Amino acid sequence: MARELQKTYDxxxxxxxxxxxxxxxxxxxxxxSAKGTFSVxxxxxxxxxxxxxxxxxxxxxxxxxxxxxxxxxxxxxxxPGTDHAGIATQIRVEQDxxxxxxxxxxxxxxxxxxxxxxxxxxxxxxxxxxxxxKLGSSCDFSRLRFTMDEGLSRAVRKTxxxxxxxxxxxxxxxxxxxxxxxxxxxxxxEVEHKDxxxxxxxxxxxxxxxxxxxxxxxxxxxxxxxTAVAVHPDDERYKDLVxxxxxxxxxxxxxPVIADEYVDMExxxxxxxxxxxxxxxxxxxxxxxxxAQICIFDDHAxxxxxxxxxxxxxxxxxxxxxxxxxxxxxxxxxxRKHTHAVGHCYRCGTIIEPLASKQWFVKMKPLAEPAIxxxxxxxxxxxxxxxxxxxxxxxENIHDWCISRQxxxxxxxxxxxxxxxxxxxxxxxxxxxxPHCGGAVxxxxxxxDTWFSxxxxxxxxxxxxxxxxDYQKYYPTSVLVTAYDIITFWVSKMIFSGLALTGQVPFxxxxxxxxxxxxxxxxxSKSLGNGVDPLEVVExxxxxxxxxxxxxxxxxxxxxxxxxxxxxxxxxxxxxxxNASRFVLMNANESVGEDPLCEALGxxxxxxxCEYQRLIREVTTNLxxxxxxxxxxxxxxxxxxxxxxxxxxxxxxRLNEKGTPQNRAALSTLLYVLRGTLKxxxxxxxxxxEEIYQKLPHASGFIMTSDWPQADERFDFExxxxxxxxxxxxxxxxRRIRAEKNVPPKVxxxxxxKTDDPDAFSQSEPYFIRLAGASELAFVxxxxxxxxAAATNAxxxxxxxxxxxxxxxxxxxxxxxxxxxEKQIAIxxxxxxxxxxxxxxxxxxxxxxxxKLERYRAALANSRAALAAL
RNA sequence: GGGAGCUUAGCUCAGCUGGUUAGAGCAUCUGCCUUACAAGCAGGGGGUCACAGGUUCGAGUCCUGUAGUUCCCACCA
Numbered sequence: 024m025a026r027e028l029q030k031t032y033d034x035x036x037x038x039x040x041x042x043x044x045x046x047x048x049x050x051x052x053x054x055x056s057a058k059g060t061f062s063v064x065x066x067x068x069x070x071x072x073x074x075x076x077x078x079x080x081x082x083x084x085x086x087x088x089x090x091x092x093x094x095x096x097x098x099x100x101x102x103p104g105t106d107h108a109g110i111a112t113q114i115r116v117e118q119d120x121x122x123x124x125x126x127x128x129x130x131x132x133x134x135x136x137x138x139x140x141x142x143x144x145x146x147x148x149x150x151x152x153x154x155x156x157k158l159g160s161s162c163d164f165s166r167l168r169f170t171m172d173e174g175l176s177r178a179v180r181k182t183x184x185x186x187x188x189x190x191x192x193x194x195x196x197x198x199x200x201x202x203x204x205x206x207x208x209x210x211x212x213e214v215e216h217k218d219x220x221x222x223x224x225x226x227x228x229x230x231x232x233x234x235x236x237x238x239x240x241x242x243x244x245x246x247x248x249x250t251a252v253a254v255h256p257d258d259e260r261y262k263d264l265v266x267x268x269x270x271x272x273x274x275x276x277x278x279p280v281i282a283d284e285y286v287d288m289e290x291x292x293x294x295x296x297x298x299x300x301x302x303x304x305x306x307x308x309x310x311x312x313x314x315a316q317i318c319i320f321d322d323h324a325x326x327x328x329x330x331x332x333x334x335x336x337x338x339x340x341x342x343x344x345x346x347x348x349x350x351x352x353x354x355x356x357x358x359r360k361h362t363h364a365v366g367h368c369y370r371c372g373t374i375i376e377p378l379a380s381k382q383w384f385v386k387m388k389p390l391a392e393p394a395i396x397x398x399x400x401x402x403x404x405x406x407x408x409x410x411x412x413x414x415x416x417x418x419e420n421i422h423d424w425c426i427s428r429q430x431x432x433x434x435x436x437x438x439x440x441x442x443x444x445x446x447x448x449x450x451x452x453x454x455x456x457x458p459h460c461g462g463a464v465x466x467x468x469x470x471x472d473t474w475f476s477x478x479x480x481x482x483x484x485x486x487x488x489x490x491x492x493d494y495q496k497y498y499p500t501s502v503l504v505t506a507y508d509i510i511t512f513w514v515s516k517m518i519f520s521g522l523a524l525t526g527q528v529p530f531x532x533x534x535x536x537x538x539x540x541x542x543x544x545x546x547x548s549k550s551l552g553n554g555v556d557p558l559e560v561v562e563x564x565x566x567x568x569x570x571x572x573x574x575x576x577x578x579x580x581x582x583x584x585x586x587x588x589x590x591x592x593x594x595x596x597x598x599x600x601x602n603a604s605r606f607v608l609m610n611a612n613e614s615v616g617e618d619p620l621c622e623a624l625g626x627x628x629x630x631x632x633c634e635y636q637r638l639i640r641e642v643t644t645n646l647x648x649x650x651x652x653x654x655x656x657x658x659x660x661x662x663x664x665x666x667x668x669x670x671x672x673x674x675x676x677r678l679n680e681k682g683t684p685q686n687r688a689a690l691s692t693l694l695y696v697l698r699g700t701l702k703x704x705x706x707x708x709x710x711x712x713e714e715i716y717q718k719l720p721h722a723s724g725f726i727m728t729s730d731w732p733q734a735d736e737r738f739d740f741e742x743x744x745x746x747x748x749x750x751x752x753x754x755x756x757x758r759r760i761r762a763e764k765n766v767p768p769k770v771x772x773x774x775x776x777k778t779d780d781p782d783a784f785s786q787s788e789p790y791f792i793r794l795a796g797a798s799e800l801a802f803v804x805x806x807x808x809x810x811x812a813a814a815t816n817a818x819x820x821x822x823x824x825x826x827x828x829x830x831x832x833x834x835x836x837x838x839x840x841x842x843x844x845e846k847q848i849a850i851x852x853x854x855x856x857x858x859x860x861x862x863x864x865x866x867x868x869x870x871x872x873x874x875k876l877e878r879y880r881a882a883l884a885n886s887r888a889a890l891a892a893l
Numbered sequence: 894g895g896g897a898g899c900u901u902a903g904c905u906c907a908g909c910u911g912g913u914u915a916g917a918g919c920a921u922c923u924g925c926c927u928u929a930c931a932a933g934c935a936g937g938g939g940g941u942c943a944c945a946g947g948u949u950c951g952a953g954u955c956c957u958g959u960a961g962u963u964c965c966c967a968c969c970a
Contacts, residue, residue: 032932198968216967223970240970253970287969295970303968364967377968412897413965420966511965542905544963575918577906581898582963584905592918595932606929648909656907656917671929755936761924762936768927 034565069108104168178483203324225357239291433470478516623684630747756813772826
């Protein structure tokens, strides 16, 4: 029969096929709706490699929201795409080139190398798409974007030129964070500070006029680039020295002693060496005092020609050599251990070298102000709220943003330098001649920071700067879903860019999720090898199980630990739903009515219908408030505990009465609730719900494009629901008694019930017979003879002990058990009295014996009590 | 040096605006192949909700402090 589900739940049987069907039916593109739009742009994964489990969390979260809104009838767009990820991708391709062909990018040359990266992008971009599909993501692939697409590149250029004309982009010679391995400048956000064990060295500098001055430094090798020594103007100790000249050791240079407020008198010796080219503060001091700038490192942080005999040494070799030489000269007078924060490149981990160089910057103050305002006034809201502090803290302490990178992969800076007149022209279109003098021009060699283009993502992907239909319809987007680790990198940049360029916030809500960690709680990383490939999980357990796992067990903004145990539990849930549906389908057929409301509705039907209405209301509210985990746990409980464990069991007797009104009522309620519950679950587990939905009687179309369930007041049977709950309570109580007495299910016994609310139990005899092992139900007003009682809020249930257990046999069994236990206890006691055993055996073994003894004694007490009760 | 989060059952985590006996999954124990499901069913054990104060009729939930832990930000040589 076409309506049957396969006997075993195997997601491989249908997940892929269903996804194809959705694609073929064009289910993912927005359908115009009077209800309004709901749009989301994907945080574009880097084309560096494949997706990891963190992406799976991000995508799942978005897909849940998107599918929910789509079913609610909004014109829903989820726009997919990828990021060129400048440094990260370039490093990966260079590594690949080195490992496979033993070549550097310079061997290929810029053009060939960039082509090579495009090939890489083609490969990994496609892989990422494949993975996205396997997860069930319902993005509109007809609108797929890449940050280096023609249109998006135009947006980048337009922005750069705009900012330039407004004076927001400027070129400056400044200290920047320089990565000697990647050979490029980095933005402050791209530097990770880690505490390193280092040392403080005290070094004596000879003063020309006589005597010495002692400075303290953590970086003695930069001494080679010193152009002054500074003290605080108010420092009495050194007042006389200001204006004198110092003979810089290891070089033949003479440098002045200057006075500057920057120096902290309390710190170290109160004297600071000034190296303008290799320290941001010293650079500023240098400017104030018009000091020479002597750069002693090349792009790879090796000592250059300014370093005299140290030329060619790596910076750390140079440190050793300088220290050794100073020691030799007797100028090294102290060394103390000292830990301090050292900047590392966020991509390759190399220690950052502050280096003075000419770079492009974005002036941040004017851009940050409205962006701060937008969050403070609630135009942009963070969920959970406390993440706005991270954002504000960063925005309020903003520094200018270094946007030029000495890389080949990225958007080339649209600045053109005239070889003749020397003027700089910034232009949206490529120039060949200078607009000022007509001379030949050459374009800036550098590319823009990758975040410069991602900053525009919410609108550049929709066609901006053109006022396209998509842009007008879907911008601003509805919500941004991302992890907290890129709030400063990305979220902040989109907000100020959106405000500056489109005059609007790019999204009213930022929904923050946590990071996925491994079972031990460690961050997943390549070097640890603890990363989980989402596709392997999908392969083994199905996309629905993976999605379920990611959607549950964590709250917004909190990290979640990923373990296969949890995926397995999720799969078990899917299996449960599968089997319950299979059972319903085995009994149902097309003749069952779609609306369950009828005369024959039983108490249990009213109960489940009422519970179901409550579920609709709660799940809907939870999803609207981004409480995905809460919504899901309610669905889980409803499906497993309420629908499967109780409702289906309660229905079973009526399922054999084919053709009766009671039978039809049961079936239509089973189907009605199942259909609606599948819909509620669909955003989270799209595949299994679609597969089952398609098999249901009266099914037409897709569940994914069906309407979201609405609570139906006709089914608010509150009173009946409470009555049923009381029945369930009593059944539980009776089961407890039977379990405690070890009564086999086959043994049936009369059940006596004492209650003040007989109405609630008037129709309940069949339930007790089926689910509580009762042979009949009798109401009593006082406790019958020889009975055990179990009380609930509404009633007291009585069972006659002699009905439940064969007294003689039980007596015999219990006496045997007591005897056996006594024997065991004697043996164990003897063992523990044996001094040899206690002293020689490992403590754990002895303890185990002691525990055993305790257990035996407890068991014996129990058995004796039971015996006495008979 | 600032700031934020976390600390609840053996393990991993839920507990919304304070309200009846603090929940789930996994693990564990007991009994069940009760024909939708052993990837299951029924029942049980296990928590002084990190600690110390405070507000309140009432606190896991709010306030203050302490400890441990994770993370973010930060140009003190």
